Amino acid sequence: MGELDESGRLRAYVADLQSSLNAHLTGLGARERLEIDGDWGPKTDLAFKRVCRMLGVAPERRVRTFRIVVGATQQRTPEELARADSDGAAYAKRLRHHFATVPAAPPVSTNGARYMGEIAQAARRNGVPLALACAVVEKETGFRNVYGHDPVRNPIKSPPGGLLAVTRDNYREYLAHRRRGLGNQGVGPMQLTSPGLQDRADALGGCWRVGPNITVGLEFLAGNIRRLGLRAGVVAYNGSGAAAQRYGADVLVRAQRWETRLAGARPAPAPKPPRQRPAPAPAQPRTFRLQSPLMRGRDVAAFQKLLNERFALWDIDKRVDTDGEYGPITRRAARQVVYGLGISGTELAHGVTPQLRAKLRTPSRRTADELAHAARRRGWLRRLRRQHQGKGAQAALAYARKHLGVVEAPPSTNRGPLIDRWNRATGTALGSPWCGNFANACLMAAGFPAEPWLKLCSAIEGNARAGKGGWAWTASPRPGDLVLFTVGGAANHVGIVEAVQNGSVVTIEGNTHKDYDPGRFWEGYGVFRRHHPAGKPPIRGYARPPYGR
Numbered sequence: 001m002g003e004l005d006e007s008g009r010l011r012a013y014v015a016d017l018q019s020s021l022n023a024h025l026t027g028l029g030a031r032e033r034l035e036i037d038g039d040w041g042p043k044t045d046l047a048f049k050r051v052c053r054m055l056g057v058a059p060e061r062r063v064r065t066f067r068i069v070v071g072a073t074q075q076r077t078p079e080e081l082a083r084a085d086s087d088g089a090a091y092a093k094r095l096r097h098h099f100a101t102v103p104a105a106p107p108v109s110t111n112g113a114r115y116m117g118e119i120a121q122a123a124r125r126n127g128v129p130l131a132l133a134c135a136v137v138e139k140e141t142g143f144r145n146v147y148g149h150d151p152v153r154n155p156i157k158s159p160p161g162g163l164l165a166v167t168r169d170n171y172r173e174y175l176a177h178r179r180r181g182l183g184n185q186g187v188g189p190m191q192l193t194s195p196g197l198q199d200r201a202d203a204l205g206g207c208w209r210v211g212p213n214i215t216v217g218l219e220f221l222a223g224n225i226r227r228l229g230l231r232a233g234v235v236a237y238n239g240s241g242a243a244a245q246r247y248g249a250d251v252l253v254r255a256q257r258w259e260t261r262l263a264g265a266r267p268a269p270a271p272k273p274p275r276q277r278p279a280p281a282p283a284q285p286r287t288f289r290l291q292s293p294l295m296r297g298r299d300v301a302a303f304q305k306l307l308n309e310r311f312a313l314w315d316i317d318k319r320v321d322t323d324g325e326y327g328p329i330t331r332r333a334a335r336q337v338v339y340g341l342g343i344s345g346t347e348l349a350h351g352v353t354p355q356l357r358a359k360l361r362t363p364s365r366r367t368a369d370e371l372a373h374a375a376r377r378r379g380w381l382r383r384l385r386r387q388h389q390g391k392g393a394q395a396a397l398a399y400a401r402k403h404l405g406v407v408e409a410p411p412s413t414n415r416g417p418l419i420d421r422w423n424r425a426t427g428t429a430l431g432s433p434w435c436g437n438f439a440n441a442c443l444m445a446a447g448f449p450a451e452p453w454l455k456l457c458s459a460i461e462g463n464a465r466a467g468k469g470g471w472a473w474t475a476s477p478r479p480g481d482l483v484l485f486t487v488g489g490a491a492n493h494v495g496i497v498e499a500v501q502n503g504s505v506v507t508i509e510g511n512t513h514k515d516y517d518p519g520r521f522w523e524g525y526g527v528f529r530r531h532h533p534a535g536k537p538p539i540r541g542y543a544r545p546p547y548g549r
Contacts, residue, residue, distance in 0.1 A: 014040055016456050020070040021047040024054070026205045028092060029099035029224040033125075033204075033215075054092045056084030063429065070458055072085065108530040114143040115189060115210050122215040126222040127292040132264055133218055135254035139247070140191040145210055147174075148193070154178060157185045171208035190217025196473040200465040216257025216466075223467045226294070226327035261531075272422055285354035288326045288334075295326040303352065306361060307333045314340065317388040326352075328469050335449040340381050342366060342374030345450075384447030392547030393480025399445030399510040400496050400527070403438075407526035414511070420508070426455040435494050436460065438510025438527060441480055441494050441544055446480075457484055460543050470546030475535070481542040482505055483532075484523065491540060493522035495530065504531045505539065 018034045025047060026033065034044055040061075048069070053057040057068055057080050068076060071459050076084070097162055113119075113134060123133040138141055146163040147156060156174035158164040177193065178184050186193045187207050194310065201216040225233030235248035266502065288303065302325035311318045311333075319335045334352055341363055347356050356510055359365045366374070397513035409416040414423075414431045422437040423430055425444065432455075440454040451458040461484050464473040477483065477497045483505060485493040494508030513524035515531055532539055 007161070008534045013508075014044070015460050016453065017048070017066050017072055018044055019462055021051055021460060023203065024051045024069070025095075025099075028096045030095075030207070030483055031099065031211060034240045035353070040352040043221035050095060054080070054084065054088045054095070056080040068102045070456060107128075113138070114336055115214065118214045119218075122211075122218045124294075125215070126218045127294055128218050128222050128225070129255070129257035132234075132251070133214075133221075134258045134262070135251045136221060137214070138252050138254055139187050141184075143189065145208075145213070148191050150183070150185050150193070152183025152185055154182040159230045163413065164206045168206065168208050168386050171206070178237050188213035188217075190214055192217055195475070196465055196467075199473075203465070219466050221236045223469075226325065227329055227470060229321050229323040229325075252366050254405060255493075285357075287351040287353045287455045288327070289351035290328065290331055296324050300324045300326045300330070303334075303357060304330055306357070307337055310340075310360070316381070316385050316386070318384075332449060332452075332469065336447070338385070339449065340374070340377060342370040342372070343376060344373075380447070383445060387447035387547060392545070393478075395446040396442040396480055396496060396545075396547075397498055397508070400438075400498070403441075403527050404508065404529060405527065406510075411525060419510075423455075425450045427453045428455045433511055433523075435509060435522070437492050440498055446545075446547065448545065459495050460494060461491045461541070462485060472544040472546075474544055477534070478506055478544075480547060481544050484540050486538045486540045487522050493538075494543075497542065498529065500534060504532055505534050506531055 021044070024549075034047055036082040047061045048061075051069055052065065055064055055076070056066060057076065059065070114132075115137070118520055119133050119137060120130055121132045122128075144163060145166045147158045147166060149158050149160070150540070154174060155175045156164070156170055156177060158308045171187070172186065174187070175198075178198075184195055184198070185195055187198060187200075189210060192198050192201055192207060192212050192213060198207045199221060200219075201209075201212040201366050204212035204215060207213055207216075221233065221237050224236045227233065228236055231248055231252065234251050235244045238244040238247040255290045285297070288300060303324045303326075304320050304322045304324075307330070308319045308322070310359060320330050320335070331352075335345065335348060337360060338356070341360065343356070343359065343366065347353075352395050386392070403418065406416065406418050408419060414434055419434050419437075420430050421433060422441045423434055426437050426440055428434070428437055436455045438459055439460075440448075440451060443454070444450055453463065459474070460482060463469065464482075467473075474481070477500055479497055479499060483495050483497050484491045487493050487494075493509070493511075494509035495512070497505060498508050499506040508527065508529050509521075509524075510527050511524055512521050512528055512530060513519060513526070514528050519522070521530065
């Protein structure tokens with residue numbers, strides 16, 4: 001795929017930084033979180049200065065400082081470490097006290113609702129209608145911070161006919177039982193049940209706390225809706241089958257009632273669940289961009305139909321929902337079609353313009369250079385076709401195996417012809433650590449577009465835990481998963497799982513060394529096969545790519 005332009009790379013760096021700033025400050029009790037939008041505004045600037053002071057580094061907007069903040073393997077100087085231990089630790093203590101004494105917005109009671117401040121903030125951040133968010137919390141727990149009643153062996157759960165409130169202490173007990181294999185239970189207002197969602201809320205400040213619990217629940221709901229459409233996305237929040245279908249229908253009815261309540265009107269009689277229709281197309285052609293709330297309209301639905309027609313012509317078993325919403329799944333499909341037609345990815349840097357859509361509708365408008373690029377990308381189309389035949393993981397692993405033995409040249413430089421190419425694909429400076437960029441190259445071989453965030457292990461784990469773009473976080477590896485390793489207390493090395501056998505996870509990793517070589521495995525010199533004990537540190541978990549999406 002074409003590289004991001006300078007503006008696009010900067011926004012990607014800032015978005016990664018904002019996510020890490022949130023992690024630092026919510027750990028001290030901050031209630032307000034930065035929007036992950038890639039814009040450097042006053043709130044991002046203040047958060048950056050606060051975290052830099054805690055870490056003992058000067059708040060200079062440059063790559064080295066960014067890498068320290070996001071927890072990469074960038075080393076701090078002895079002077080910086082000393083400042084962090086003295087002034088930084090004292091400042092962090094003052095910040096913790098400040099966040100604890102700043103009054104939270106009081107819960108608003110609207111026809112029996114609680115936590116309206118947290119719900120409104122999380123709904124706005126994730127592009128979920130407030131009425132729908134209220135309907136889900138009402139359906140799940142009646143606006144209570146309680147445990148569920150699932151019949152698992154874990155003893156921390158609500159008793160039959162009663163409710164057990166979630167507290168910090170009993171949640172710790174619950175986690176201990178969960179980690180011993182006694183099962184997982186719905187937790188909190190959003191009834192987060194999967195370990196991945198609970199762990200994600202813990203990373204934001206604690207699944208037992210209302211704010212992180214609602215934030216993660218609405219993140220998950222928003223991802224379902226972007227991927228499946230409104231009705232199916234709500235159904236998927238509960239699960240599958242007839243019971244989940246009834247759940248979805250009831251939530252949509254409740255959402256209609258909440259619209260009238262929030263508008264100050266008396267509740268209307270229960271209507272039938274609304275049939276989602278794309279909004280009318282605007283009079284003037286517009287450029288499609290990812291934004292919150294998502295762009296909607298008949299023009300988007302027409303574009304989604306165009307993408308599906310192109311995949312059908314290529315005999316690729318991939319389709320996007322023609323729901324009239326321009327979300328991450330539609331954007332990704334657009335990038336694939338643009339790439340397959342030989343068009344430069346830079347044309348997507350500012351969105352899908354009317355001119356670009358015209359070229360996609362009539363490929364004969366392509367230039368001679370674009371036609372030549374398309375001819376050279378026929379192999380990529382074959383790999384994309386295999387990916388959607390259920391062979392995506394095999395294609396990624398075939399690429400990884402093909403490049404076993406690639407080493408840095410000159411040694412210890414993070415450079416080399418292939419390594420430079422892998423780094424360029426994600427907009428990474430040449431000579432940078434490249435384990436994530438090798439993983440990106442493997443996924444590109446399986447038909448994925450280049451993803452700049454794959455260069456950062458923290459972003460891989462964060463996106464997988466949040467279920468973004470169809471990614472998933474799991475503790476049970478299978479071939480083709482990305483394995484994340486703890487280095488320096490955070491996710492800072494990644495490889496691809498080749499096999500699981502005899503209690504070991506067999507991986508292929510870039511920027512590493514052979515099993516028997518001395519030194520730290522995350523600061524190696526090439527692409528090698530390695531063996532790690534399954535389920536033990538430094539393995540922290542596995543990010544599952546959306547093969548077949």
